[in-house]
Amino acid sequence: MRTTTPRCCLMLTAAGSLIAAAASLTPAGAQDACGAAPEVPTHHHLPANAETVHWGYFSQQRAPQLFVHSGDLVTLETLTHHANDDAERMVEGDPGAESVFAWSADAKGVDRRGAGPLDASIHGRGAGEGFGVHILTGPIHVCGAAPGDVLEVEILDLAPRPSGNPEYAGKTFGSNAAAWWGYHYNDLIEEPKPREVITIYEIDASGARDWARAVYNYRWVPQTDPYGVVHEIIDYPGVPVDHSTITRNHPILSGVRVPIRPHFGTMGVVPREADVVDSIPPAYFGGNIDNWRIGTGGTMYYPVAVAGGLLSAGDPHAAQGDSELAGTAIETSLTGLVRLVLHKEGSLAGTPLEGLDFPLLETEREWVVHGFSYANYLADLGETAQSDIYGNSSVDGAMRDAFRKMRRFLMTAYGLSEDEAVSLMSVAVDFGITQVVDGNWGVHGVLEKRIFTAE
Amino acid sequence: MRTTTPRCCLMLTAAGSLIAAAASLTPAGAQDACGAAPEVPTHHHLPANAETVHWGYFSQQRAPQLFVHSGDLVTLETLTHHANDDAERMVEGDPGAESVFAWSADAKGVDRRGAGPLDASIHGRGAGEGFGVHILTGPIHVCGAAPGDVLEVEILDLAPRPSGNPEYAGKTFGSNAAAWWGYHYNDLIEEPKPREVITIYEIDASGARDWARAVYNYRWVPQTDPYGVVHEIIDYPGVPVDHSTITRNHPILSGVRVPIRPHFGTMGVVPREADVVDSIPPAYFGGNIDNWRIGTGGTMYYPVAVAGGLLSAGDPHAAQGDSELAGTAIETSLTGLVRLVLHKEGSLAGTPLEGLDFPLLETEREWVVHGFSYANYLADLGETAQSDIYGNSSVDGAMRDAFRKMRRFLMTAYGLSEDEAVSLMSVAVDFGITQVVDGNWGVHGVLEKRIFTAE
Numbered sequence: 001m002r003t004t005t006p007r008c009c010l011m012l013t014a015a016g017s018l019i020a021a022a023a024s025l026t027p028a029g030a031q032d033a034c035g036a037a038p039e040v041p042t043h044h045h046l047p048a049n050a051e052t053v054h055w056g057y058f059s060q061q062r063a064p065q066l067f068v069h070s071g072d073l074v075t076l077e078t079l080t081h082h083a084n085d086d087a088e089r090m091v092e093g094d095p096g097a098e099s100v101f102a103w104s105a106d107a108k109g110v111d112r113r114g115a116g117p118l119d120a121s122i123h124g125r126g127a128g129e130g131f132g133v134h135i136l137t138g139p140i141h142v143c144g145a146a147p148g149d150v151l152e153v154e155i156l157d158l159a160p161r162p163s164g165n166p167e168y169a170g171k172t173f174g175s176n177a178a179a180w181w182g183y184h185y186n187d188l189i190e191e192p193k194p195r196e197v198i199t200i201y202e203i204d205a206s207g208a209r210d211w212a213r214a215v216y217n218y219r220w221v222p223q224t225d226p227y228g229v230v231h232e233i234i235d236y237p238g239v240p241v242d243h244s245t246i247t248r249n250h251p252i253l254s255g256v257r258v259p260i261r262p263h264f265g266t267m268g269v270v271p272r273e274a275d276v277v278d279s280i281p282p283a284y285f286g287g288n289i290d291n292w293r294i295g296t297g298g299t300m301y302y303p304v305a306v307a308g309g310l311l312s313a314g315d316p317h318a319a320q321g322d323s324e325l326a327g328t329a330i331e332t333s334l335t336g337l338v339r340l341v342l343h344k345e346g347s348l349a350g351t352p353l354e355g356l357d358f359p360l361l362e363t364e365r366e367w368v369v370h371g372f373s374y375a376n377y378l379a380d381l382g383e384t385a386q387s388d389i390y391g392n393s394s395v396d397g398a399m400r401d402a403f404r405k406m407r408r409f410l411m412t413a414y415g416l417s418e419d420e421a422v423s424l425m426s427v428a429v430d431f432g433i434t435q436v437v438d439g440n441w442g443v444h445g446v447l448e449k450r451i452f453t454a455e
Numbered sequence: 456m457r458t459t460t461p462r463c464c465l466m467l468t469a470a471g472s473l474i475a476a477a478a479s480l481t482p483a484g485a486q487d488a489c490g491a492a493p494e495v496p497t498h499h500h501l502p503a504n505a506e507t508v509h510w511g512y513f514s515q516q517r518a519p520q521l522f523v524h525s526g527d528l529v530t531l532e533t534l535t536h537h538a539n540d541d542a543e544r545m546v547e548g549d550p551g552a553e554s555v556f557a558w559s560a561d562a563k564g565v566d567r568r569g570a571g572p573l574d575a576s577i578h579g580r581g582a583g584e585g586f587g588v589h590i591l592t593g594p595i596h597v598c599g600a601a602p603g604d605v606l607e608v609e610i611l612d613l614a615p616r617p618s619g620n621p622e623y624a625g626k627t628f629g630s631n632a633a634a635w636w637g638y639h640y641n642d643l644i645e646e647p648k649p650r651e652v653i654t655i656y657e658i659d660a661s662g663a664r665d666w667a668r669a670v671y672n673y674r675w676v677p678q679t680d681p682y683g684v685v686h687e688i689i690d691y692p693g694v695p696v697d698h699s700t701i702t703r704n705h706p707i708l709s710g711v712r713v714p715i716r717p718h719f720g721t722m723g724v725v726p727r728e729a730d731v732v733d734s735i736p737p738a739y740f741g742g743n744i745d746n747w748r749i750g751t752g753g754t755m756y757y758p759v760a761v762a763g764g765l766l767s768a769g770d771p772h773a774a775q776g777d778s779e780l781a782g783t784a785i786e787t788s789l790t791g792l793v794r795l796v797l798h799k800e801g802s803l804a805g806t807p808l809e810g811l812d813f814p815l816l817e818t819e820r821e822w823v824v825h826g827f828s829y830a831n832y833l834a835d836l837g838e839t840a841q842s843d844i845y846g847n848s849s850v851d852g853a854m855r856d857a858f859r860k861m862r863r864f865l866m867t868a869y870g871l872s873e874d875e876a877v878s879l880m881s882v883a884v885d886f887g888i889t890q891v892v893d894g895n896w897g898v899h900g901v902l903e904k905r906i907f908t909a910e
Contacts, residue, residue, distance in 0.1 A: 395888075396849055403780060422781050436854060
């Protein structure tokens with residue numbers, strides 16, 4: 001059955017062809033590109049276009065698009081991979097998006113989409129097979145970063161990317177796909193079953209209005225891509241939707257204002273376990289965590305797994321609920337301003353980051369640990385991890401992992417005994433369901449900082 | 456192994472002896488006790504003492520302790536079943552608590568504790584076997600309530616019950632037990648393993664201070680109850696802890712202030728499926744939901760399952776985190792002020808309560824649906840449900856149930872199509888883990904009311 005098609009069928013073997021696909025600057029040249037750290041931090045700008053993004057995977061072999069020193073600022077453009085659900089609103093007139101989504105009968109702006117084979121020999125969906133779907137800007141090589149270090153990413157701002165189409169000046173749009181990988185898909189009550197539905201939302205591009213509204217929705221119908229492949233379901237990212245084939249329903253969700261919570265759905269460093277990794281399942285290296293708290297004012301800490309760390313970000317969201325139930329958020333292009341700070345392994349002892357082996361979020365008021373069905377599915381599930389993870393999704397597993405991580409954090413960061421940590425967790429820590437749609441499902445534990453006084 | 460002892464081994468057969476244990480007023484006399492509704496709502500006071508509480512079970516055969524009409528107010532005293540963890544602070548000098556916890560070599564203030572056999576013929580722990588642990592005040596018969604109706608319980612106030620011991624004037628205490636039914640118990644990292652730990656917390660009895668602090672903790676050691684039964688673990692509620700046998704550790708959790716969130720851990724109506732029901736697993740009738748949001752300002756809606764509804768409340772908590780990880784909250788006696796409003800079945804059409812078949816919470820800002828591993832485990836698991844539920848606990852099941860309930864609520868209360876409901880859930884509803892310690896584990900879905908405008 002189509003709905004049980006595995007998202008990814010890769011073994012943990014190298015996909016050498018990626019090297020050819022990447023730009024000419026390879027990690028071997030990293031030291032030269034770093035040079036000495038300047039006295040004043042540099043503010044970089046990394047745009048999103050067909051050259052600076054990679055689509056659907058993390059890879060050690062993808063050449064860095066930027067070299068930064070600890071303390072540098074980066075204005076980081078990110079694009080939603082759902083922009084072609086309504087290209088008129090989310091692609092047209094935006095040169096960066098147009099370059100990424102370009103797709104004619106002869107060529108694509110970005111060919112590989114996913115960690116699958118470039119020749120689409122498994123399902124024939126397209127290069128990369130859509131085993132991984134997120135447009136990721138980067139990676140960013142952090143000079144001096146080495147395995148064992150921790151990379152801090154402070155999110156100073158996240159702004160909606162205005163529509164490039166003059167007809168929609170001052171507006172930003174996003175797409176919510178209730179898709180075949182959604183939690184609801186095999187559990188529908190209305191006919192026809194199953195079905196995939198795209199809902200287009202509108203956001204105020206100035207950021208002044210703190211809510212989104214639905215504009216219209218439509219049911220997915222088979223789409224033929226420019227290469228002639230028919231996509232019966234949403235099985236390959238960036239397929240242009242021919243709006244002459246679909247029926248727009250409106251008004252919908254009348255009077256509904258969705259509070260916006262802009263965040264990066266996906267941000268992380270490159271894992272060490274495989275050369276090319278599907279962007280969908282999150283794990284110790286971060287990635288597609290899909291926690292709406294990873295927004296402005298939030299600071300992420302990632303354990304560095306490869307030289308340079310190689311940070312990428314994308315999958316920008318205007319709003320998402322805990323669980324991301326239907327499979328996606330309001331998928332909306334955003335531009336972030338982030339500060340990157342490298343914490344060398346030798347400096348971590350006695351700090352909350354000591355021995356950190358998972359992605360940790362700090363906000364003004366909270367610490368948030370991230371648990372997953374498998375803490376490191378790439379190692380835990382062996383050579384077939386990237387396909388097997390989709391059959392082993394479990395909130396129960398993620399809760400177990402989140403419990404262990406919160407206990408460890410309380411004992412490390414605040415010096416509690418296990419008995420103190422367990423009691424405090426029971427009376428004061430909230431565990432929530434991050435997502436149930438990314439293969440490696442997530443549970444987060446939220447600890448309020450105000451609990452700890454200087455007393 | 457002791458830690459895998461099932462909590463409850465009852466079949467869904469009547470325990471006729473309960474009738475004898477109950478007061479003389481049986482449900483058959485309910486109509487007479489109701490009379491005509493007065494023009495002005497009555498304010499009742501239901502104290503907590505050995506007569507007004509039942510311990511560890513819900514039962515259709517337990518005689519009502521109070522008859523009220525729709526709209527009446529009730530000041531409702533509730534006692535924590537953990538008070539004997541430190542009787543000096545939580546029982547002594549409090550006549551109500553003393554009458555409930557009274558236990559000499561010859562008699563107990565409240566004999567039955569749990570839904571098990573009165574002769575303790577299964578494990579020998581004591582009457583009721585501790586298959587259910589909560590001290591519940593009630594039940595309250597709501598005049599005119601019938602199956603199909605919905606009972607609304609508005610919590611107007613929840614105040615700490617001051618220590619009755621003059622030595623602790625102005626203070627209230629609570630106990631947190633990290634016990635064998637806790638989520639952590641078989642997953643400990645420090646020695647000795649396993650172990651149970653009681654932490655005593657102190658709260659300001661005036662309610663002015665919004666945090667609790669830990670006073671000391673101790674490891675559970677075998678306790679011999681006044682009948683001579685040795686309790687190697689915390690396997691029977693209300694066993695008096697002999698403080699000459701334990702070692703108090705302090706200071707603990709120095710500088711930690713636990714934000715208080717007073718709430719009823721357990722409140723609900725009597726289910727229809729069995730005569731005597733273990734108080735631990737929550738389900739459609741409410742019961743031991745253990746959601747800290749069920750506090751002052753909150754309104755619960757319960758589907759009435761038996762004549763009169765028969766509402767009881769107890770298991771009061773000063774604070775709890777989502778998950779109630781170690782098995783308990785800060786278990787603290789509280790006195791509530793509640794208003795009971797009956798919504799007859801015929802009045803529900805077109806309201807958010809239409810067809811309600813689960814416990815629903817409304818607060819000023821939110822609607823909260825409650826999902827469980829099994830929506831109605833008593834029916835879903837058949838005759839051995841009350842023991843089998845403990846082997847079928849699952850957050851995954853509870854998430855599935857919570858999703859279905861939130862979808863249903865959005866479609867019923869706000870008239871959304873399924874497509875609208877699914878999209879809105881994905882972008883705006885937060886799902887959290889209520890508890891992983893009550894057999895029938897819980898997931899709640901939180902919907903913000905501000906999403907819906909008058910537009």
